[in-house]
Amino acid sequence: MPFDLKTHLSDLCDTPGPSGYEGPVRELVQGVWSDLTDESYTDAMGSLVTIKRSTVVDGKARTILLTAHVDEIGLMVTKLDGAFVRVTGIGGVDHRVLPGQLVTVHGERDLPGVVGSRPPHVTPVSERDKYVPLDELVIDLGLSARQVARLVSVGDVVSFDQSPVGLQGKLLTAKALDNRASVAALTVCLEALQTRTHAWDVVAAATVQEEVTMGGGQTAAYHVQPDLAVVVDVTFGVGTDVSERDGFPLGEGPALGLGPNIHTKVFHRLRETARDMEMDHHVEPLPGYSGTEAVAVQVSREGIPTGLVSIPLRNMHTPVEIVSLEDVERTGRLLAEFVVGLNSHTLDELRLD
Amino acid sequence: MRLLRILSEAMGVSGAEEEVRGIILRQIDGHADEIHVDSLGNVLAVKGGTGRTKLRVLVAAHVDEVGLMVTGHDKDGSLQVAAIGGLDPRILLGKRVLVGPEKLPGVIGAKPVHLLDENRDKAVKIKAMRVDIGASSKEGASGKADLGTRVGFDTPFANLGATVRGKAFDDRAGCAVLVKLLRGEPFSFDLYALFSVQEEVGLRGARVAAHAADPDLAFVLETTIADDLPKDDDVSPTTELGKGPALSTLDRSTIYDRRLNKLLADTAEKIGVPYQYKQPGLGGTDAGAINVSRGGVPTAAVSVPCRYIHSPAAILSKRDYRNTEKLMREALGRLTRGTLAR
Numbered sequence: 001m002p003f004d005l006k007t008h009l010s011d012l013c014d015t016p017g018p019s020g021y022e023g024p025v026r027e028l029v030q031g032v033w034s035d036l037t038d039e040s041y042t043d044a045m046g047s048l049v050t051i052k053r054s055t056v057v058d059g060k061a062r063t064i065l066l067t068a069h070v071d072e073i074g075l076m077v078t079k080l081d082g083a084f085v086r087v088t089g090i091g092g093v094d095h096r097v098l099p100g101q102l103v104t105v106h107g108e109r110d111l112p113g114v115v116g117s118r119p120p121h122v123t124p125v126s127e128r129d130k131y132v133p134l135d136e137l138v139i140d141l142g143l144s145a146r147q148v149a150r151l152v153s154v155g156d157v158v159s160f161d162q163s164p165v166g167l168q169g170k171l172l173t174a175k176a177l178d179n180r181a182s183v184a185a186l187t188v189c190l191e192a193l194q195t196r197t198h199a200w201d202v203v204a205a206a207t208v209q210e211e212v213t214m215g216g217g218q219t220a221a222y223h224v225q226p227d228l229a230v231v232v233d234v235t236f237g238v239g240t241d242v243s244e245r246d247g248f249p250l251g252e253g254p255a256l257g258l259g260p261n262i263h264t265k266v267f268h269r270l271r272e273t274a275r276d277m278e279m280d281h282h283v284e285p286l287p288g289y290s291g292t293e294a295v296a297v298q299v300s301r302e303g304i305p306t307g308l309v310s311i312p313l314r315n316m317h318t319p320v321e322i323v324s325l326e327d328v329e330r331t332g333r334l335l336a337e338f339v340v341g342l343n344s345h346t347l348d349e350l351r352l353d
Numbered sequence: 354m355r356l357l358r359i360l361s362e363a364m365g366v367s368g369a370e371e372e373v374r375g376i377i378l379r380q381i382d383g384h385a386d387e388i389h390v391d392s393l394g395n396v397l398a399v400k401g402g403t404g405r406t407k408l409r410v411l412v413a414a415h416v417d418e419v420g421l422m423v424t425g426h427d428k429d430g431s432l433q434v435a436a437i438g439g440l441d442p443r444i445l446l447g448k449r450v451l452v453g454p455e456k457l458p459g460v461i462g463a464k465p466v467h468l469l470d471e472n473r474d475k476a477v478k479i480k481a482m483r484v485d486i487g488a489s490s491k492e493g494a495s496g497k498a499d500l501g502t503r504v505g506f507d508t509p510f511a512n513l514g515a516t517v518r519g520k521a522f523d524d525r526a527g528c529a530v531l532v533k534l535l536r537g538e539p540f541s542f543d544l545y546a547l548f549s550v551q552e553e554v555g556l557r558g559a560r561v562a563a564h565a566a567d568p569d570l571a572f573v574l575e576t577t578i579a580d581d582l583p584k585d586d587d588v589s590p591t592t593e594l595g596k597g598p599a600l601s602t603l604d605r606s607t608i609y610d611r612r613l614n615k616l617l618a619d620t621a622e623k624i625g626v627p628y629q630y631k632q633p634g635l636g637g638t639d640a641g642a643i644n645v646s647r648g649g650v651p652t653a654a655v656s657v658p659c660r661y662i663h664s665p666a667a668i669l670s671k672r673d674y675r676n677t678e679k680l681m682r683e684a685l686g687r688l689t690r691g692t693l694a695r
Contacts (some may be wrong), residue, residue, distance in 0.1 A: 084582060094463060096446050096477075100666055113518075114661065118584075121635060123355045129443075129476045130474045131473075138582055142518060144512065162449060166458070168497065169487045171487040191408050238430075241481075315460065315462045319447060
């Protein structure tokens with residue numbers, strides 16, 4: 001069946017999966033990836049782990065782990081306040097974008113609502129140019145207090161309600177593009193590998209809880225025990241209030257991470273692959289922790305050579321994130337080509353001595 | 354709620370009300386004796402009465418909504434914007450918008466929270482905001498959304514049960530009630546139904562339309578602030594959802610007519626419709642222009658309580674909305690020249 005990236009990525013973004021509650025979106029990904037891989041299972045944390053076995057080697061092959069976290073930031077109910085609901089953040093929620101934002105409270109059923117805002121005139125003048133803190137905001141479901149008590153509980157998760165839509169220039173805006181764009185890139189990779197030969201086993205993992213603890217990436221690396229890992233995430237895209245200094249342009253390919261958190265030779269190998277493909281790409285200098293699962297994966301057990309490929313994304317951690325569909329596609333094809341290039345010499349070539 | 358849905362989702366930022374006007378003209382076609390569109394875009398529909406009451410009654414609702422206007426184009430393709438009408442900048446960041454008559458999707462971008470510094474809680478000014486439609490150059494942007502293009506919130510209407518959620522209930526709810534009054538039976542007097550433009554930028558439409566209509570008295574159909582959220586301070590909620598249509602006594606634009614308010618309150622009590630008084634002193638309506646038109650026009654306002662007006666998504670009670678229509682129809686049915694007796 002022909003694969004339409006925009007539809008696939010839109011479906012991914014539309015399906016809820018705040019950290020710790022990734023079930024719905026994990027099931028969606030499983031439905032797609034199980035057709036593209038040989039085995040799949042859900043691990044103890046809830047991460048989806050799928051394996052596409054080497055097309056060449058019979059028996060024990062080397063393993064590359066490709067991870068993309070499938071969880072999204074969201075909110076969690078902390079208190080019922082009459083007809084209103086108080087919340088805290090799951091992951092790094094930007095409270096400035098909350099007032100007036102459409103949300104869905106996943107209670108006894110999915111309940112549409114809005115984050116309330118108080119009219120400016122009731123705010124003292126000195127406070128009027130300050131954003132209201134998260135713990136002073138409420139969610140309004142337009143229900144009575146009795147209905148709220150019946151349908152909503154403390155601990156219920158809340159996701160943003162913003163359906164994906166295309167913008168000019170093959171861009172897509174939606175909530176949860178961080179990190180569904182990367183999950184979609186893995187789908188592109190697996191699709192591309194259907195007609196290629198590869199000597200290594202490929203483990204594609206849609207990991208959980210990255211936004212809060214990186215627990216999914218850490219534990220998946222532990223039980224998969226790969227020889228090599230590439231983490232796929234998003235990075236800052238040049239856009240509103242993000243200059244060329246702070247981000248990467250959309251539509252000019254993925255950014256390859258380089259720094260202490262990244263295995264330098266894995267970086268070089270990724271870059272060689274991109275150059276051989278004549279694919280536009282950028283280098284992302286990472287002087288400290290990358291802020292991605294590479295932080296956990298690199299130091300799993302006795303260490304794993306780890307690379308990072310990132311998709312530039314505007315308005316990170318808001319419901320109006322934007323990516324270039326071309327960048328998602330490029331990332332997937334780059335990963336496929338990288339996988340195809342792995343052979344019995346690769347680990348020797350990566351040695352640091 | 355079908356009519357409110359259609360009106361809510363239509364675009365009509367002040368000065369560019371074409372789409373909403375078109376919907377209203379189609380809805381009232383055949384239900385008025387004269388329909389006139391003036392040089393500002395006001396729709397004035399005259400529905401002749403039975404002749405029993407020799408009064409010319411103006412009932413007004415405004416069709417425009419608050420929004421933004423494109424004021425420039427950055428090299429990177431993003432749009433500079435300015436507010437049309439009263440907008441709290443704190444509700445704009447990270448929202449979806451629709452740009453221009455073609456409704457191109459766009460977003461109001463926000464700097465990622467990871468890159469914010471210690472000033473993160475200081476509200477971004479509208480001048481510093483950008484609308485991103487995905488254009489990548491100044492020419493690309495101006496080709497798609499030239500200077501003056503209107504930008505409105507992109508909020509699909511939703512039925513929440515006893516309430517509805519959507520944009521521009523201020524004042525599409527008033528417009529919907531007025532459409533229904535026009536589509537009903539004639540009154541005992543000549544009804545001048547005004548769908549006014551540019552209320553949000555200074556009651557401009559009502560000013561000229563009231564002059565043209567020259568009524569004996571007027572009612573304004575609006576939505577108004579309901580700040581009935583949990584709060585620490587002992588501040589009035591202004592109005593509350595579920596407590597019925599709100600009558601106005603005094604606001605920043607008008608001193609509302611006590612005789613007309615008595616008619617409304619007495620009618621509500623007779624027919625068993627709940628009603629409330631809006632906290633005096635706040636806001637303004639088209640009454641501000643109508644009341645002092647020509648030699649003066651006694652005016653009252655009936656408002657649907659509405660949370661989060663002037664924001665991307667408002668919430669109102671269906672019961673309040675239906676009761677507003679019911680109260681207006683019944684009160685107009687009881688209106689006589691004696692109502693204005695002193």
